[in-house]
Amino acid sequence: MKTIIVVGNGMVGYKFCEKFVSQDGSKDFKITVFGEEPRPAYDRVHLSEFFESQDAKALEMAPRSWYEENGVELITDERVSDINRTDKKITTAKDREFSYDYLVMATGSSPFVPPIKGVEKEGVFVYRTIEDLEGMLAYAAKLNKEKPNARAAVLGGGLLGLEAGKAVLDMGLEPHIVEFAPKLMPRQLDSRSSQVLKQKLESIGLNIHLSKATNQILGDEAITGMEFGEDDRLDVDMLIISAGIRPRDELAKACGLDVGVRGGIVVDNTMKTSDDSIYAIGEIALYNQMIYGLVAPGYDMADVAAKQILGNTDAVMPDDIDMSTKLKLIGVDVASFGEPFMPASKGHSIIFENKTQYLYKRINVSLDGKSLLGGILVGDASDYNMLHQVYLNGMAIPEDPAQLILPASDGASAFGDVTDLPDEAQVCSCESVTKGQICAAIENGEATDVAGVVSCTKAGTGCGGCKPMVTDLTNATLKSLGIEVKEGVCEHFDLNRQDLYKIIQVKEYTTFNEVLDNHGNGGHGCELCKPLIASLMATINADTANKEYAIQDSNDRFLANIQRNGTYSVVPRVPGGEITPDKLIALGEIAKKYDLYTKVTGGVRIDLFGATLNQLPLIWKELISHGFESGHAYGKSLRTVKTCVGSTWCRYGMDESVSFGIELENRYRGIRAPHKIKGGVSGCIRECAEARGKDFGLIAVEGGWNLYVGGNGGATPRHAELLAEQIDNETVIKYLDRYLMFYMRTAKPLQRTAAWQERLEGGLDYLKEVIIDDKLGIVEDLEKEMQTLVNKFECEWTQAINDPEMMKRFSHFVNSEDDDDNLVFVPMRDQKMPEPWN
Amino acid sequence: MEAILDTYKTTKLEDVKVWFKAASVNDFPIDGGACVKYKGKQIAVFNFERLGKWYACQNVCPHKMEMVLSRGMIGDDKGAPKVACPLHKKTFSLENGENLNGDIDAIATYPVKIEDDLVYIGFTE
Numbered sequence: 011m012k013t014i015i016v017v018g019n020g021m022v023g024y025k026f027c028e029k030f031v032s033q034d035g036s037k038d039f040k041i042t043v044f045g046e047e048p049r050p051a052y053d054r055v056h057l058s059e060f061f062e063s064q065d066a067k068a069l070e071m072a073p074r075s076w077y078e079e080n081g082v083e084l085i086t087d088e089r090v091s092d093i094n095r096t097d098k099k100i101t102t103a104k105d106r107e108f109s110y111d112y113l114v115m116a117t118g119s120s121p122f123v124p125p126i127k128g129v130e131k132e133g134v135f136v137y138r139t140i141e142d143l144e145g146m147l148a149y150a151a152k153l154n155k156e157k158p159n160a161r162a163a164v165l166g167g168g169l170l171g172l173e174a175g176k177a178v179l180d181m182g183l184e185p186h187i188v189e190f191a192p193k194l195m196p197r198q199l200d201s202r203s204s205q206v207l208k209q210k211l212e213s214i215g216l217n218i219h220l221s222k223a224t225n226q227i228l229g230d231e232a233i234t235g236m237e238f239g240e241d242d243r244l245d246v247d248m249l250i251i252s253a254g255i256r257p258r259d260e261l262a263k264a265c266g267l268d269v270g271v272r273g274g275i276v277v278d279n280t281m282k283t284s285d286d287s288i289y290a291i292g293e294i295a296l297y298n299q300m301i302y303g304l305v306a307p308g309y310d311m312a313d314v315a316a317k318q319i320l321g322n323t324d325a326v327m328p329d330d331i332d333m334s335t336k337l338k339l340i341g342v343d344v345a346s347f348g349e350p351f352m353p354a355s356k357g358h359s360i361i362f363e364n365k366t367q368y369l370y371k372r373i374n375v376s377l378d379g380k381s382l383l384g385g386i387l388v389g390d391a392s393d394y395n396m397l398h399q400v401y402l403n404g405m406a407i408p409e410d411p412a413q414l415i416l417p418a419s420d421g422a423s424a425f426g427d428v429t430d431l432p433d434e435a436q437v438c439s440c441e442s443v444t445k446g447q448i449c450a451a452i453e454n455g456e457a458t459d460v461a462g463v464v465s466c467t468k469a470g471t472g473c474g475g476c477k478p479m480v481t482d483l484t485n486a487t488l489k490s491l492g493i494e495v496k497e498g499v500c501e502h503f504d505l506n507r508q509d510l511y512k513i514i515q516v517k518e519y520t521t522f523n524e525v526l527d528n529h530g531n532g533g534h535g536c537e538l539c540k541p542l543i544a545s546l547m548a549t550i551n552a553d554t555a556n557k558e559y560a561i562q563d564s565n566d567r568f569l570a571n572i573q574r575n576g577t578y579s580v581v582p583r584v585p586g587g588e589i590t591p592d593k594l595i596a597l598g599e600i601a602k603k604y605d606l607y608t609k610v611t612g613g614v615r616i617d618l619f620g621a622t623l624n625q626l627p628l629i630w631k632e633l634i635s636h637g638f639e640s641g642h643a644y645g646k647s648l649r650t651v652k653t654c655v656g657s658t659w660c661r662y663g664m665d666e667s668v669s670f671g672i673e674l675e676n677r678y679r680g681i682r683a684p685h686k687i688k689g690g691v692s693g694c695i696r697e698c699a700e701a702r703g704k705d706f707g708l709i710a711v712e713g714g715w716n717l718y719v720g721g722n723g724g725a726t727p728r729h730a731e732l733l734a735e736q737i738d739n740e741t742v743i744k745y746l747d748r749y750l751m752f753y754m755r756t757a758k759p760l761q762r763t764a765a766w767q768e769r770l771e772g773g774l775d776y777l778k779e780v781i782i783d784d785k786l787g788i789v790e791d792l793e794k795e796m797q798t799l800v801n802k803f804e805c806e807w808t809q810a811i812n813d814p815e816m817m818k819r820f821s822h823f824v825n826s827e828d829d830d831d832n833l834v835f836v837p838m839r840d841q842k843m844p845e846p847w848n
Numbered sequence: 849m850e851a852i853l854d855t856y857k858t859t860k861l862e863d864v865k866v867w868f869k870a871a872s873v874n875d876f877p878i879d880g881g882a883c884v885k886y887k888g889k890q891i892a893v894f895n896f897e898r899l900g901k902w903y904a905c906q907n908v909c910p911h912k913m914e915m916v917l918s919r920g921m922i923g924d925d926k927g928a929p930k931v932a933c934p935l936h937k938k939t940f941s942l943e944n945g946e947n948l949n950g951d952i953d954a955i956a957t958y959p960v961k962i963e964d965d966l967v968y969i970g971f972t973e
Contacts, residue, residue: 501925501926502923523898533923533924533926533927534879534896534898534899534922534923534924534929535898535923535924536921536923536924536925536930536932537920537921537923537932537937537939539923540921540923541921559877559880560877560878560879560880560921561879561921563921564919564920564921564934565934567919568919572916572919572934572935574912574914574935575914576914576915576916576919576935623919818875819877822883822915823882823883823884823885823890824870824871824875824876824882824883824884824893825870825871825875825884825885826885828885830890830915831888832852832890832908832914832915847912847913
C-alpha cells in the first residue's frame with residue numbers, strides 16, 4: 011500500500027481526497043491530510059455567509075465522519091513544517107514525522123498584507139479564515155458597544171474586498187472601501203462597468219474611495235484612521251485588509267522545489283512539480299505562469315492530480331483555463347466571462363448601459379460577428395449562464411448579436427432553450443458536470459427531481475451559480491420523458507395544499523364533503539386528503555379536531571397517540587416544562603391508578619402509555635380537574651416550547667426564557683399546521699434549550715432576542731436560521747405570528763418548516779422580505795389570522811368530556827362496555843409494555 | 849397469534865344463518881366506523897354514507913394483529929371503498945377484503961343490513 015500525504019485541508023485539498031477516493035484503484039493508497047486550521051475544510055467562497063449564520067458547520071465541505079468513512083486520515087490543527095525530499099518524509103509543527111510515496115501540496119494562499127506602517131495595530135484584520143472572521147466579529151461587537159456609528163474600512167476593492175465590505179455591513183458598521191486602482195474589481199471589470207457598480211454600491215450605503223494609496227495606519231494601540239496623502243485621511247475604527255493573495259510556498263522554497271519569481275510552485279499540465287513524487291494544486295500551483303485564484307480550476311487540478319497518481323496519464327489540465335465568474339456582491343449581480351476586455355483588433359464590443367437602473371452589459375464578438383468571445387454583466391446577470399454556454403461551446407449567435415443583451419421587446423429570449431445546448435456543454439464548472447450527465451441522471455432513473463440531480467451529479471454544489479440552469483434542464487428533461495411533476499394531494503384532488511387553502515378560505519367551506527364535491531375528482535376521499543382538509547379547516551375556521559372527527563387522522567380523532575398495540579398515550583401540556591410539585595404528584599397518582607407506563611418525552615413532557623380507548627376520557631377528567639389541558643402531542647400542531655431555566659435562576663441567564671417560553675406555548679397551543687411545530691427559548695448563547703434545533707428558536711442576547719426559524723431534529727437535522735436580531739418580546743411575537751401563518755398557508759402537506767424554508771424560492775432573504783419588510787403586503791392579514799386562532803383556542807379534551815355525544819367516540823365497542831380483550835402486556839423494568847410483535 | 853385470524857372467515861350473504869342486531873345506526877359515525885362485539889369476535893362496521901352503504905370486516909389488522917381497523921379512516925381507491933389501518937396505513941378493500949397497497953392477507957368481510965334504523969351483521973353461526 012502506498013501513502014499519499016496531502017498538505018493543506020482547504021477546498022482544493024478536500025476536493026483532491028473526494029476525487030481520489032471515488033476512483034478505481036484508490037483502495038491501494040492510504041491518504042493522510044494535514045490542515046493547520048482547527049476544523050475540516052470549509053467553503054471559503056461563501057465565507058461572508060458566516061456573518062449571517064455564524065454557523066461554521068454549515069460551511070463545511072464534508073463532516074469529519076466523511077473522512078473516516080472514506081478511509082482518509084484527517085489531522086487538523088497541525089501544520090506541516092518541513093519536507094525532506096531525499097527520505098520522502100515530512101515533519102509537522104508538533105515534531106512528528108510521516109513518510110510518503112506521493113506528496114500533494116495544497117497549501118493555498120494567504121492574504122497579502124502590504125508593508126504599510128502601522129498594520130500591526132489592534133483592529134486591523136485579514137479576511138481568509140473562520141478564525142479571522144470570529145476575531146472581526148468580536149472586535150465589531152466591542153466597537154458597537156463603545157461607539158455608535160463606528161466605521162470600518164476594507165483595503166482592496168477587488169472581488170474579495172467587496173465581499174468583506176458586505177461583512178462590514180452585516181456587522182452593523184459604516185462601510186468604506188479603499189482601492190489603490192482607479193476602479194473596482196480591476197481584474198474582472200472595465201472602467202465603465204466598474205463605474206456602474208460603484209454607483210450601485212454607493213446607493214446602498216457603501217463609501218468607496220478609489221485611487222488611494224495608503225501611507226500609514228494611524229492610532230496609538232488601536233487603529234483610528236488611515237492616511238493617504240498629507241492632508242488626506244479617513245477616520246476608521248477597524249480595517250480589513252483584502253489586497254490580494256500570495257501563494258503559501260515557504261515549504262516548497264525551503265525544500266528546493268522550483269517556484270516562480272512572484273511565488274507559486276511551478277507545475278506542468280499533470281500538476282507535477284520539479285520533483286516527480288510531489289504534486290501541487292489550487293492557489294499554490296503556478297501553471298502557465300499564472301496563479302488561478304478561482305475554485306473551478308482548483309477543482310480541475312485536484313482531479314488531474316488524483317488521476318495522474320492513479321496512473322491515468324491522459325488526464326491533463328487544458329492550456330486555456332476558463333476564468334469566467336458570476337457572483338452576487340452585496341445583492342448586486344456581477345459576472346465576467348471569456349475575454350472581458352478585448353483589444354479592438356480582435357473583435358467588436360457591443361455595450362448596453364443604463365445608469366438609472368445600474369445596469370451594464372458588454373459582449374465582445376469576433377470580427378466576423380459569428381462568435382462570442384467574452385463579456386461583462388453588472389446589475390443583472392440572469393443571462394450569464396446562457397451567454398457563458400454560448401461562449402464555451404462556440405454556439406451560433408444571432409445575426410444581430412445585440413439581441414443577446416438588449417431587453418427583448420416581446421419578452422422572448424434571444425437564446426434557444428436549455429435543451430439546445432450540446433451534451434458536452436459544461437453546466438457546472440466547479441464540479442465539471444455536463445449537460446449530458448445531468449440529463450442522463452434523469453433518463454436512467456437515478457434522479458427524479460432537482461435535489462436528486464444535485465445529489466447524484468454534484469452539479470451546483472460548488473459556487474451554486476448554475477442552479478437555475480440545472481433546474482431548467484431537470485424540468486425540461488422530465489417533461490421530455492413525459493413525466494409530469496404532479497402537484498395534487500392524492501387521486502381525489504388535482505389541487506395542491508396551497509390552492510385548497512385559498513379555496514376553503516374564499517368559499518368558506520366548513521365540511522369535507524363540500525370541498526370534495528365542488529373541487530374533487532369524484533370519489534370519496536382517502537387517508538391522504540381527509541386529514542389534510544381537516545387540518546386546513548382547523549387553521550382557517552379555528553376549529554378543534556372534534557368538529558368533524560371522522561375525517562381526522564386517527565390520533566386526532568381520539569385526541570391521543572395510538573401506540574403499538576392499539577392503546578394510547580396521553581400527554582398533558584406542561585408549558586415551557588414548568589410544573590408544580592402538586593401537578594407532578596397528580597400525574598403520578600393518575601398513572602398509578604390506571605397502571606400506565608410513564609416516561610419523560612423528547613419534548614420534556616410526561617407521557618403516560620397504555621391507556622385503552624375506554625380509559626381515555628376517565629384519565630382526562632382527572633387530569634383536567636388538576637388543571638391540565640390537552641398537550642396536542644397527537645396533532646400536527648404546536649408540541650412544546652422547550653426552555654432553559656433562564657435568568658430567573660441561572661447565573662448566566664440574560665432574559666426570562668421560561669416566562670417567554672410559556673407565553674409562546676400558550677399562544678400557539680392548539681393551532682393546526684402542515685406538520686408538528688416545536689419551539690425553544692434559551693436564556694443565553696449557551697443555548698441549553700437547543701432552540702436552534704426547533705421550528706422556531708429564541709436566544710437571549712444583549713438588547714433582546716435573536717429569532718431563529720426553520721430548524722428541526724429528525725431524519726434530516728437542520729439548524730434554524732437567523733431571521734431577526736436583538737428584538738423585543740412584542741416584535742418576536744409579531745414576527746412569529748407572521749412566520750407561522752405564512753408557513754401554514756403555503757407549505758406542502760406534512761412538510762416541516764425546515765423543508766419548507768429550504769425549498770422556498772428566494773430562501774431566507776425572501777422570507778425576511780415577506781415577514782419583516784412586508785414585500786407581499788400580507789403581514790396584517792397574517793397577524794389577524796393568527797390572532798383569531800389564539801383568541802378562539804379551546805382545549806379539545808375539555809370540550810370532549812363535557813359533551814355526551816362526543817364521549818361516545820371513546821369506547822372500544824359500540825355494543826358493549828368491555829375493553830379490548832386482545833391486549834397483552836408484559837413486565838419491563840418495574841413497569842409494563844405491550845407484548846412484542848412477532 | 850395466527851389463531852386469531854382463523855376465527856374470522858368471510859361470510860357471503862347467501863350463507864348467513866344469524867343476523868346479529870348490533871346497535872342503532874346513530875351509534876356509528878357518518879363516513880366512519882365503530883367496533884361490534886359478537887361471541888368473542890371483534891367486527892369493524894362502517895357507515896359509508898357517501899355511498900349509501902354499510903360494510904363490516906374483522907377488526908384485527910392482519911399486518912400486526914392488533915384490534916384497530918374500526919378506528920381507521922375510510923375512503924376509496926379508484927372508486928373501490930377501502931379502510932386504512934390507523935397503525936401503518938395498510939389499506940383494505942371493504943368489498944372483498946383485499947390489501948390494496950401491499951401483499952398482506954385479505955381481511956374477512958361480513959354482510960350488513962339495516963332494518964328500522966338498526967344495524968345487523970350476518971354470520972354463519
